[in-house]
Amino acid sequence: MNVGIAQGERNPNSSWLNSRGVWLTYIILLFVLHFILLSIPYITTPVAWTLTTTIHNICSFYLFHLVKGAPWETSDQGRARRFTFWEQIDNGVQWTGTRKFLQILPIILFFIASFYTKYDRTHFVINLATMLLAVVPKFPIFFGVRLFDINRY
Amino acid sequence: MAKTSAHQKNRSYTNVVYATPVSEHPSLDEVYEVTPFSEAFWTYLNYVILNIFGWFRDLLRNARIENRKGSAENNPPGFVPLYQSYESFYTRNVYQRIADCFNRPIGSVPGATLDLLERVTDDYNWSFRFTGGKVKTINLASYNYLGFANNSGPIVESVINSIKTSGLTAASTTQEFGTLTQHRKLESLLAEYLGTEDAIAFGMGFATNALNIPTLVGKGCLILSDELNHASLVLGARLSGAVIKVYKHNDMNHLERLLRESIVSGQPRTHRMWKKILIIVEGVYSMEGSLCKLPELIELKKKYRAYLYLDEAHSIGAMGLRGRGVVDYWKCDVNDVDILMGTFTKSFAAAGGYIAGKKDLIDHIRVTSHSTAYATSMSPPVVEQIVSVLNLLLDNDEEHEGRRRINQLAWNTRYFRQRLTKMGFIVYGHPHSPVVPALLYSPSKIAAFNREMLKRGVAVVTVGFPATPLVLGRVRFCLSASHTKEMLDEVLKHAEEVGDLLNMRKSKLNPKRPFHETES
Numbered sequence A: 001m002n003v004g005i006a007q008g009e010r011n012p013n014s015s016w017l018n019s020r021g022v023w024l025t026y027i028i029l030l031f032v033l034h035f036i037l038l039s040i041p042y043i044t045t046p047v048a049w050t051l052t053t054t055i056h057n058i059c060s061f062y063l064f065h066l067v068k069g070a071p072w073e074t075s076d077q078g079r080a081r082r083f084t085f086w087e088q089i090d091n092g093v094q095w096t097g098t099r100k101f102l103q104i105l106p107i108i109l110f111f112i113a114s115f116y117t118k119y120d121r122t123h124f125v126i127n128l129a130t131m132l133l134a135v136v137p138k139f140p141i142f143f144g145v146r147l148f149d150i151n152r153y
Numbered sequence B: 001m002a003k004t005s006a007h008q009k010n011r012s013y014t015n016v017v018y019a020t021p022v023s024e025h026p027s028l029d030e031v032y033e034v035t036p037f038s039e040a041f042w043t044y045l046n047y048v049i050l051n052i053f054g055w056f057r058d059l060l061r062n063a064r065i066e067n068r069k070g071s072a073e074n075n076p077p078g079f080v081p082l083y084q085s086y087e088s089f090y091t092r093n094v095y096q097r098i099a100d101c102f103n104r105p106i107g108s109v110p111g112a113t114l115d116l117l118e119r120v121t122d123d124y125n126w127s128f129r130f131t132g133g134k135v136k137t138i139n140l141a142s143y144n145y146l147g148f149a150n151n152s153g154p155i156v157e158s159v160i161n162s163i164k165t166s167g168l169t170a171a172s173t174t175q176e177f178g179t180l181t182q183h184r185k186l187e188s189l190l191a192e193y194l195g196t197e198d199a200i201a202f203g204m205g206f207a208t209n210a211l212n213i214p215t216l217v218g219k220g221c222l223i224l225s226d227e228l229n230h231a232s233l234v235l236g237a238r239l240s241g242a243v244i245k246v247y248k249h250n251d252m253n254h255l256e257r258l259l260r261e262s263i264v265s266g267q268p269r270t271h272r273m274w275k276k277i278l279i280i281v282e283g284v285y286s287m288e289g290s291l292c293k294l295p296e297l298i299e300l301k302k303k304y305r306a307y308l309y310l311d312e313a314h315s316i317g318a319m320g321l322r323g324r325g326v327v328d329y330w331k332c333d334v335n336d337v338d339i340l341m342g343t344f345t346k347s348f349a350a351a352g353g354y355i356a357g358k359k360d361l362i363d364h365i366r367v368t369s370h371s372t373a374y375a376t377s378m379s380p381p382v383v384e385q386i387v388s389v390l391n392l393l394l395d396n397d398e399e400h401e402g403r404r405r406i407n408q409l410a411w412n413t414r415y416f417r418q419r420l421t422k423m424g425f426i427v428y429g430h431p432h433s434p435v436v437p438a439l440l441y442s443p444s445k446i447a448a449f450n451r452e453m454l455k456r457g458v459a460v461v462t463v464g465f466p467a468t469p470l471v472l473g474r475v476r477f478c479l480s481a482s483h484t485k486e487m488l489d490e491v492l493k494h495a496e497e498v499g500d501l502l503n504m505r506k507s508k509l510n511p512k513r514p515f516h517e518t519e520s
Helices: A022-038 A045-066 A085-092 A097-116 A121-138 B037-062 B085-101 B154-166 B174-178 B181-194 B205-216 B231-240 B252-265 B294-304 B359-368 B370-374 B380-394 B401-422 B443-455 B485-501
Strands: B113-120 B129-139 B198-202 B222-226 B243-247 B277-282 B307-311 B339-343 B353-357 B435-441 B461-463 B473-478
Touching (some): A045 A085, A045 A097, A045 A121, A085 A097, A097 A121, B037 B085, B037 B435, B154 B380, B181 B353, B198 B205, B205 B231, B205 B307, B205 B339, B205 B353, B205 B370, B222 B231, B294 B307, B353 B359, B359 B370, B380 B401, B401 B435, B401 B485, B435 B443, B443 B461, B443 B485
Parallel strands (some): B307 B339
Antiparallel strands (some): B113 B129, B198 B353, B339 B353, B435 B473
């Protein structure tokens, strides 16, 4: 809704993850996903945990690191169009509370999934791969980096 | 003259003793109730579901399984696309679903009641068709604070006569041939009304801010602006080239900290002294319904030798014992505020803006303003409208039109806010501001409240993201002096019904009570 924008915030994408209750909602929705997977009869608990971690990590990689720009017209004259959502959070300031929360979450999920899968080799490899996919692009060294020019423009 | 006046009036509709609200001490009782976690959670879930369906439908549209209803760019091969289709994701998938709540064509003058043209949609809000009927509603959506929006009456007669004498426009900029005697008369009346030395009027309110802040500050200056300042102030500040620092809304401690840090460290990189420091605030913030804390601001400004720019777009005419704005409300000295700015769009039922202050300041603006050099001056019938309203408001007699309207608005504000809060709605803002936002939180409730109230014959404005923060969608009631007590009671009864339907009355500070118990 671009009607009647009264305030001067250039890109609301940078601040909505700091709103009240987002982190807890994120965790609750993750568990809701897990319970949905658990309720499918042929999926055992270890498989459910690995599926949860995999789906979460792949979706978060897509939404945070592949999609660029914001889903509405921002008033910053297109400055955010080249940046992914992760880079837009808090206007690029590193190591804020939200960023730390989002970096730690896949790691904690990895620990929980490893525990529930009893450290089985196949599950370990899958979980490790997706965890790296979710955590490594969030390092500050990769801010604004586009490997092999993929997704540059 | 008497500061508080408690009259016993025999009016046809109310026998209640009322007095214009006067604060003896700067009133710090603005309430912002903390968002309950459950409301935030369901709002996020709402957005997640909208997003999931949005991505799904976009997938169908891109695969050409579904018809693309919005306009799309036809990219010829070899050309870089002009637009990102992701930018209109929100418009396509969230806004379009509830588009019938916004931009409704009106069929009558927007006074206390409003006729809306009835329209239906056959394809889910992508296109509308008029049925030819009209919906009569009580109008709580217009910024008609003093009730001067009408198309008949003595003011309208004088406006029409002025078209016959002065024409529709001067067709020239203010500095060339565009200043008429009417403009000078308006400016001197305005200066008398506000209590300043001089004033200058412009044709457009947004342009007044955007084009005049650059004449006041430039490179090497510092602007401290409130978080919730209007887009025109933000644009003016950015155009000026000064360094902008934003402080949390109405947080005087944060402002003082920023002032001290900036003065100590000076300009960025060179660390030289700032040429000027300007604090930009609004009188009444229209999204929150809050007032600026003027006495504390003036104290801070004097202590740190900064200048104060007060934008009274919503508060001129609507606040204060004599309707002279927030300066009158807080009983401060007008000479303490360096630059008083306001608009004629809200309480005066006209168009345009003004800046008032010391004569030196106004002379400087007359010469250097972008608006006086390039923009057409205010059109004569509009000037006549404002002059007529000003004459009414300058009249200090309690019985006459101007003061009666100011008192009526103040009474309406207090009455409506009191009953709404007691009924359990979460209401933001200052208890004496005529803008009343009640929180709805989620986008679906925004649409539902709007449609349900329309069914019951009340026109309201509901706003959501991105005009407000993500979780804090709200309905904003704008009170008017032309509303009678019966109209307000009817609106409150309907609001009670709809509030129960949508489960909105969940305030913890004011537990919900039925309508008939809230008469205090």
